[in-house]
Amino acid sequence: MFTLPQEESRAPATGLGSASTRDSNYGDGLERERSRKPDQKLPEFCAVGDPAAMFSSNSSYLSSRGGIIKWFWDSAEEGYRTYHMDEYDEDKNPSGIINLGTSENKLCFDLLSRRVSPSGISSSQGLSFLGFPWNTSLIRACCLPQQPWPEPGDPGSRSVSGTTSLSQSDMLRVEPSLLQYPDWRGHLFLREEVARFLSFYCKSPAPLKPENVVVLNGCASLFSALATVLCEVGEAFLIPAPYYGAITQHVCLYGNVRLVCVHLDSEVTGLDTRPFQLTVEKLEMALQRAHSEGVKVKGLILINPHNPLGDIYSPGELRDYLEFAKRHELHVMVDEVYMLSVFEKSGSVLQLPDPQRTHVMWATSKDFGMSGLRFGTLYTENRDVATAVASLCRYHGLSGLVQYQMAQLLQDRDWINQVYLPENHARLKAAHTYVTGELRALGIPFLSGGAGFFIWVDLRKYLPEATFKEEMLLWRCFLDNKVLLSCGKTFECKEPGWFRLVFSDKAHRLCLGMQRVRQVLEGKSQAAEARSSHQSQEPRSQHR
Amino acid sequence: MFTLPQEESRAPATGLGSASTRDSNYGDGLERERSRKPDQKLPEFCAVGDPAAMFSSNSSYLSSRGGIIKWFWDSAEEGYRTYHMDEYDEDKNPSGIINLGTSENKLCFDLLSRRVSPSGISSSQGLSFLGFPWNTSLIRACCLPQQPWPEPGDPGSRSVSGTTSLSQSDMLRVEPSLLQYPDWRGHLFLREEVARFLSFYCKSPAPLKPENVVVLNGCASLFSALATVLCEVGEAFLIPAPYYGAITQHVCLYGNVRLVCVHLDSEVTGLDTRPFQLTVEKLEMALQRAHSEGVKVKGLILINPHNPLGDIYSPGELRDYLEFAKRHELHVMVDEVYMLSVFEKSGSVLQLPDPQRTHVMWATSKDFGMSGLRFGTLYTENRDVATAVASLCRYHGLSGLVQYQMAQLLQDRDWINQVYLPENHARLKAAHTYVTGELRALGIPFLSGGAGFFIWVDLRKYLPEATFKEEMLLWRCFLDNKVLLSCGKTFECKEPGWFRLVFSDKAHRLCLGMQRVRQVLEGKSQAAEARSSHQSQEPRSQHR
Known part of the structure; x- marks a missing residue:
């Protein structure tokens, strides 16, 4: 023990x-x-x-x-x-705190709200078209001319304002079966839809099977359930760090499972081709270290696209990691919650060396900007794992009405492909372009691989000393100047001075937030620049 | 250990x-x-x-x-x-299995569907009154003349059919805050509504406080969370048996907490005034036994109204049990999911000797016949417990959209008091009257306290031997004759031969189910009657 x-x-x-x-x-x-x-x-x-x-x-x-x-x-x-206590509000509290810390996509509420709302509800005019067919070509015509971004005074989401009164009434069906005890794996109609959806968007070589799908109330629950059914108390998963830190709790609070960090470096040395690169060598070393300390490792967690690094593993890299896992009989949990939030390139894992030990997670919280909707899904070909997770799903169940809504949403390929995804990607890219431009103007190195809602920003030169205490002080300076960021320690980054900056917010909030970031950094920059020559080498690529 | x-x-x-x-x-x-x-x-x-x-x-x-x-x-x-594989369907599979085993209220889908649906969705005519005010007096006029029940050919829910096209459009509001990460305790607007709702329906002497409310996706999750935050691994809760058997899993699968049964007898002896009566003496004995076996008991679970007994503890009894718990510093978890499904008398516990150790659960699954909606709530004055449960609620979260719906539903007192509850109670009572009449005609003893959706039926005289093997064989006979019941072993009843029979179903299914029950029992009755003279005394009251 x-x-x-x-x-x-x-x-x-x-x-x-x-x-x-x-x-x-x-x-x-x-x-x-x-x-x-x-x-x-x-x-x-x-x-x-x-x-x-x-x-x-x-x-x-x-x-x-x-x-x-x-x-x-x-x-x-x-x-x-x-x-x-001091949340920013454009009208009521313009000097309140801007939140660039929480990874939520706030760019597409208009699109989502119109898609999910029943007729008339989201329309202030009270005008509705009950049963009116969704005219994708019309919407598309409205959406596609992407406006310059950000534009002063523009809330960043008015490009489809011509469609305000177009809404669908297909989102709230109340049937007895939806109000009764469900199949805890999820209603079959939803699992079928999820299988079709993932087959299509993951470009699966063969159609995925509904019986390999389990649906539940978010990926937090999925981590909790997988940890419990795969590990004994005190056993561990490997995870490359920095990583989305909440996973620590997800595997631990109920499951009492631990994480073994595979610490990555910003410096590019040896075989690494980029900052914070994960290699099989590092995985092997972390596994050996865990074994030598008596910790039994049962699996590997991969986040792809990565949070907080914002990049995507290449197919070759993924294959190497998966083969490492297969060699050591490790389960691999692949967290793909940012699968469709890739605005520069794309990739996903569903061709697998060890399908019985590979378990893929996806959710609508990020890709559909609905973290409050609580919908996540597991795809695994391992029936034992699917069944054991399903057995825990009575504690992670989601409403039959939400299951119906999700099936409706996921099956609406026209809306997803022609309205939502292009517009969402265009807005993400525009916001990303704006923030990276600001960072370049400030001379701040960063990593960003064209995926996710955030940029991994190197503020090491602003720390008087390379300590987490100084990182925290800088984090406090931001907060005192009314902008909230996430510091690297939150992600178990081993180098003090990295911050995650979320850019998926409306233009006016993002501009104001970046202004406040700039104020803090400019106030510190003289002293910081004097120190910067002593700092270790910056990440090789600033613009990934 | x-x-x-x-x-x-x-x-x-x-x-x-x-x-x-x-x-x-x-x-x-x-x-x-x-x-x-x-x-x-x-x-x-x-x-x-x-x-x-x-x-x-x-x-x-x-x-x-x-x-x-x-x-x-x-x-x-x-x-x-x-x-x-063989589910009954009136049209498609009339010889399929009738389910009188699952405790769901299938009597009021018409009312619920109309209340929850947006305009037009639940109406086959496609006619809707967007924003039309809910005319409770009209509805009431339609509802209140209770039709005789069951009536041949009547689906049991047509009494309000005149209102088919009346529906509200207040149930699906999509606001950014509902799509974003929630307060894991539940949105404040919902906790406020739950506090008001419970204050009113529990007749609380002072208004309950929203900060003592935690909202999550059902009482199964609540048992899981409470077990985990109150007990160490291997510790236990006392529970009077028979009891709703799923609680075994709820406290155990994640929390690894055990149940210590307080076994109750059908025979009325000594101080007991009725069959399966819980007494403080029995609680004390079970506690002592657990201690002597080295099991640490941390709490007591009370189900009130009781499942499967269908009765309600008197205020005096409840006070005694709570004071027993206080003496031993035991937490009390009071499961009140059938709180409003009382069609003969009523009661609830919110005046407490040890409020810091009393945690009350309620959900809409039973009282609002929506087990598929996944909405449950905890009320506790203990902030530590509320906070610890809230911390686990990220694994038990429910959609912001559902939270909005629930708040809308719970605040609609006119509909609840004037439409839903009277009609629901009338339908429950009618179905109960029918089934108890059938049982009496068959000479079958039963217990039923005028609450819940089920009758606790004594079929001991139909067992050739008083064993659980014979109970199972009888259960199979029912299933072979296409009617599903729950046998007593499912509820950890220590006497073989008791069955739970759910009556909250539509007339045509219930009649057919009872017909099939009768066929089985009549087929067995000759042999059974020969044995019945050797059986132990029947419960004193057949008609509670």
Whole structure:
């Protein structure tokens, strides 16, 4: 049993027990929690479930694991409160905090709202066309002339305003079967639609099968369920770091499964061809290190397109990672929630060396900008895994009405291909172009692979010292200047000074946010420039 | 650490390790799983999370707990398949299986569908009144003259057919905030509405507070979350048996928490005033027994109105149980999912001796006949517990769109009080009157306290021997004669021969189902009657 010495006086840090991670601060990437105070300590997780090793909860009402679970909320809540007490609003609170920390796509609410709303509901005119067929060519004509972006005074989403009164009434059907207990894997009509959808958008060589699909209320739940059914308590998954930090909780809070970081470097040396490159060699080393520390590794988590790096693994790279996993009989969980949010190139994994151990996740939270809708899906050819996850789905179920809506949305290829995706990609690209232009003007290095909603920004030269304490101070400077970012520690990045900057927001908020970022950095730049010559080499490519 | 010897050759039975429970078969009451083959063995749960005590999974891809989780699905699936392969349909499969086993209210889909649907969607005429105000007095006039029930050829829900084209368009609002990451406790507007709703319907002496409300995707999730945050691995909750058997899984699959049964008897002896009566003495004895076996008990689960007994604890009884819990510093989880499905009397618990350890659950699955909607709520004054549960709610989240719908529904007191509840209660009562009349005509004893959707039926006299094997054979006879019931073992009833019969179905299905029940029993009655004189005393009251 893998345990660490307990520290009762303070909750120790996470990680695999290496000095570097145990000393470091913790923040997770859970989107609502991006503002966790970065100096808060994470309780030690390896011990959950092992009574002898549990540290005491600070509530007499909770179990020790309950205390840890509550800790996650409290620590997130503190930062979150700062933001929500002073949230930016164009009219009511123009000096409030701009949120460039949460990875949500706020660029296409107009399109989504019109697609999902029943007739008339989203239209302030009260005008509706009940049953009016969706005229894709008309919409397309309205959408496609992409306006320059951002344009002063333009909210960034008016290009399809001519369609305001066009809405569909196909989104709320109330049938007895939708109100009754569902098949916990998801209604068959939805799993069939998901299989067709993924076959098409992942360019699957053969049609995917509905019986390999499990539908549930988001990928957080999927991580939780997979961790539980694949691992014993205390076992681990490998994950390249930096990574979307909320996964730490997802595999741990219920499943008591740990993450073993494969730490990546910004410096390009040896065989690496780009900053933060994942190689099989690094995977092998991390696996060996875990074994030598007595940690049993059961799988590998890959995020593709990557969060926070914003890039996409090449088919060759993916094949290498998957073959590494196959050699070691590791499961691979491929998180593809940004699959369709690729505005410069595209790729997905569904040709697999070890299909029985490869489990692909997708959700609508990112690609359809609906994190509040709580819809995620697993595709796996392993029936045992699908069944075990389905058995846990009674705790991750989603409404029959939402299942109906999702099936309607996913089957509307005309809308997706001709309205939503082109417009969404155009808006993402425009916002990305604007932010990267601003960063270049400021002389700030960054990584961005043309996918996702964020840019991985190198602000190391603005830190007086290369420490996470300084990173946190800079994060606070941003917050004090009313702009919220996510700092690298949140993603378990081992180099202090990296930040994730979300660009998928409306023009007026994004411009104002970038203005505030610039103010902070310009205020620091003289001192920073003096130090910059001592810094380590910048990432080779600024514009990926 | 409480462990039992492992049996690798077969999965051992559940229970607290007493001979009686370990030898017995298992089935859970999870509604979709009421048809689990009752002779299947339950894996031993106390051992989950304790590697030394885990029995091996039969899948090389799953962890041992994953194997157990999958076992639950497989064992349920087998019985479920039988039903779903031959589901009754009035037109397409009139000789298919009638389901009187699943506790769902199928009597009011017409009302619900009209209330939830947007204009026109639920109306086959395509006629709609967008924004037309809900004319409760009109509806009421249509609803209240209760038709005789059941009436040949009447589907049981036509009494409000005059309102078919009246529908509201207030149920699908798509606002950005509903599509974005929510407050995991639930949107504030919904928690406010839930607090008002519970204050009103629980007749709370003071208004309940939204900050004490947590909203999630059903009470199954709530059991899972509460077990995890209140108990360490292997700790236990007391639960009076018979009980809704799915709770076994809910507290165990993720939380690895066990149930200690407080076994109740049908015989009325000593201080008991009715069959299956829970007394403080029985609670004390079960607690002592658990302690003597080294099991740490952290709480008590009360189901009120009770499933499967269908009765309601009196205020005096409830106070006694809560004070027992307070004496022993036990949490009390009060499952009130049938709170408003009381058609003869009513009661609820919200005046509490130990509010910091009392956690009340409610959901719309039963009272609003929408088990597929996945909406449940916790009310607790204990902030630590509320916060810890909220922290797990990222795995139990429900769509923002559903949250909006629920708030709309719960705030519509006119519809609830003047349309839905009176009509629902009238239909429940009519169906109940019909089924109890049939049972009386057959001379079958039963318990039914005027709440819930089911009658607890004593078929002991039809068993040649008082064994669970014979109970299972009778269950199979019903299934072979195309009617599905839930047998007592499913509810951990310790006396073989009790069945739960659900009556909340449309007249034509219910009549046919009862006809098939009668055929089976009449076929067995000669032999059964010969044996009946040797049976133990029947429950004192047949008609509670």
